[in-house]
Amino acid sequence: MNNWKKAVTFSYDDAVTQDIRLIELFNKYGVKGTFNLNSELLGKDGYLIREGVRVDHIKVAPEKVREIYTGHEIAVHTLNHRNLAQVTDDEEIVRQVEGDRENLSRLAGYEVVGMAYPGGGVNFTEHAAKLIEERTGVKYARTTVCSQSFDVQQDLYRFKPSVDHMNMDEMFEVGKKFLESKSQERQILYVWGHSYEFDIHNTWERFEEFLKLISGHDDIFYGTNREVLLGE
Numbered sequence: 001m002n003n004w005k006k007a008v009t010f011s012y013d014d015a016v017t018q019d020i021r022l023i024e025l026f027n028k029y030g031v032k033g034t035f036n037l038n039s040e041l042l043g044k045d046g047y048l049i050r051e052g053v054r055v056d057h058i059k060v061a062p063e064k065v066r067e068i069y070t071g072h073e074i075a076v077h078t079l080n081h082r083n084l085a086q087v088t089d090d091e092e093i094v095r096q097v098e099g100d101r102e103n104l105s106r107l108a109g110y111e112v113v114g115m116a117y118p119g120g121g122v123n124f125t126e127h128a129a130k131l132i133e134e135r136t137g138v139k140y141a142r143t144t145v146c147s148q149s150f151d152v153q154q155d156l157y158r159f160k161p162s163v164d165h166m167n168m169d170e171m172f173e174v175g176k177k178f179l180e181s182k183s184q185e186r187q188i189l190y191v192w193g194h195s196y197e198f199d200i201h202n203t204w205e206r207f208e209e210f211l212k213l214i215s216g217h218d219d220i221f222y223g224t225n226r227e228v229l230l231g232e
């Protein structure tokens with residue numbers, strides 16, 4: 001389906017084991033996502049304290065990557081989650097991105113071309129975006145700056161998601177707006193987050209409600225970031 005007018009895509013970072021439950025939901029509703037992985041952190045144990053709640057932050061094992069993410073897209077998130085806005089050495093920026101891309105391509109069994117910048121707040125610079133465009137095999141890179149918009153973006157190395165799933169009320173609002181949109185231009189609803197965040201306030205069921213709302217529409221293409229942004 002390449003002649004779509006509306007598309008929905010999801011993007012999830014850090015390759016935590018909660019991705020497995022999320023993918024079950026994605027598959028149940030026939031939607032697709034892109035998962036951004038740090039190849040040097042795969043298999044590591046850990047936890048996070050968020051808003052006073054302890055949640056698992058266990059990274060998927062490298063030998064499980066291909067199986068877990070089958071049917072969805074694997075993409076770059078740097079080798080070890082370096083915030084590229086804080087790296088001053090060009091070679092290190094290229095290594096973090098291209099090294100991760102090569103490792104993940106091996107694990108995935110296909111050439112990985114997508115990316116999400118790691119780190120909150122200011123997590124990319126114009127300089128890093130240019131280096132990635134010119135010196136790596138990455139074809140698009142997502143920031144964490146939400147646009148609240150569905151418009152097609154020309155600048156794929158500074159790509160802005162529509163909405164962050166952490167703000168669920170806003171996500172529903174934006175989702176409903178997307179469903180009602182009668183625009184003649186192409187429209188993309190792009191949702192991003194981390195799957196461990198569903199454990200913080202146990203929002204799994206609410207997210208499933210969102211998937212119920214957004215899925216199963218004949219006039220919407222449900223694809224990975226790569227399929228939606230690059231058409232490949």
Ligand SMILES: [Zn+2]
Nearest residue numbers: 013014118119
């Ligand atoms: Zn991350």
